[in-house]
Amino acid sequence: MFPNRNTLFYARGGAMTDLLDQLYRLQTRIRFVQESERRRDTVPEDLVEVDREFQEKVQAVAALKARLAEAAVEKRKAESELADLKEKLKKYQTQLRSVQSSREYSAALNEIDGVEKLIRGTEDRFLELEEEIEKASGELSEREETLPAETEQHEERMKDWRAEQRDINEQLAGAREEIARLEAEIPPRDRAEFRRLIDKKHGLAVAVVIGGSCSACHVKVRPAAMQILKQGREIVYCDSCKRILYYELQSS
Ligand SMILES: [Zn+2]
Numbered sequence: 407m408f409p410n411r412n413t414l415f416y417a418r419g420g421a422m423t424d425l426l427d428q429l430y431r432l433q434t435r436i437r438f439v440q441e442s443e444r445r446r447d448t449v450p451e452d453l454v455e456v457d458r459e460f461q462e463k464v465q466a467v468a469a470l471k472a473r474l475a476e477a478a479v480e481k482r483k484a485e486s487e488l489a490d491l492k493e494k495l496k497k498y499q500t501q502l503r504s505v506q507s508s509r510e511y512s513a514a515l516n517e518i519d520g521v522e523k524l525i526r527g528t529e530d531r532f533l534e535l536e537e538e539i540e541k542a543s544g545e546l547s548e549r550e551e552t553l554p555a556e557t558e559q560h561e562e563r564m565k566d567w568r569a570e571q572r573d574i575n576e577q578l579a580g581a582r583e584e585i586a587r588l589e590a591e592i593p594p595r596d597r598a599e600f601r602r603l604i605d606k607k608h609g610l611a612v613a614v615v616i617g618g619s620c621s622a623c624h625v626k627v628r629p630a631a632m633q634i635l636k637q638g639r640e641i642v643y644c645d646s647c648k649r650i651l652y653y654e655l656q657s658s
Pocket residue numbers: 613620621622623624625644645646647648649
């Protein structure tokens with residue numbers, strides 16, 4: 407007569423009202439946990455932007471410091487290269503004064519030309535680095551000046567969010583305890599069937615009957631099924647969406 411009646415629940419016999427109450431409460435708590443976890447793990451829209459902006463500022467300071475350290479090394483290297491090149495130049499200039507032939511003379515001049523070219527290039531590089539270091543140092547000190555206030559402001563904003571997350575976690579702990587307690591009270595086979603159904607029905611295994619209809623799919627519950635439901639002796643499934651129907655005496 408009722409093809410959707412589940413044999414697991416049906417086999418229990420007797421009053422189903424307690425079990426239905428437990429299942430419905432369990433579903434409510436499971437949904438609460440899912441919703442709370444989603445809320446806890448979703449950074450509020452306004453904070454996403456705030457956090458991103460702040461992280462960018464922190465990263466900019468770190469990047470400037472890293473670049474300055476690198477540039478200082480490059481500058482020292484250019485400095486020592488320059489010293490070596492000038493030493494070399496001096497050596498060639500000395501050689502030039504003691505050459506014996508015009509062939510030796512033009513060879514020494516060539517060497518001098520080459521070294522002078524290298525010196526100019528290294529000097530340019532040295533000056534560029536100096537300029538870069540000066541600019542980066544200025545930017546760094548500007549950023550470092552404002553960062554403490556920005557950090558404080560950011561932590562203040564995050565503080566409210568962290569407090570909210572802590573509240574949610576406390577509520578979650580309470581809800582999980584109740585879920586464990588309810589599940590322990592429900593016979594394992596019914597519990598397994600309920601879990602299977604709640605997964606299949608995307609978190610809604612038990613649907614309240616409102617105004618004679620299944621509140622999940624809005625299909626009218628047949629009068630005969632309604633009668634069984636009101637008697638509270640069997641689990642009744644919705645003909646249409648196959649969810650467990652839950653009839654609240656007070657609300658109907
Ligand atoms: Zn339904």
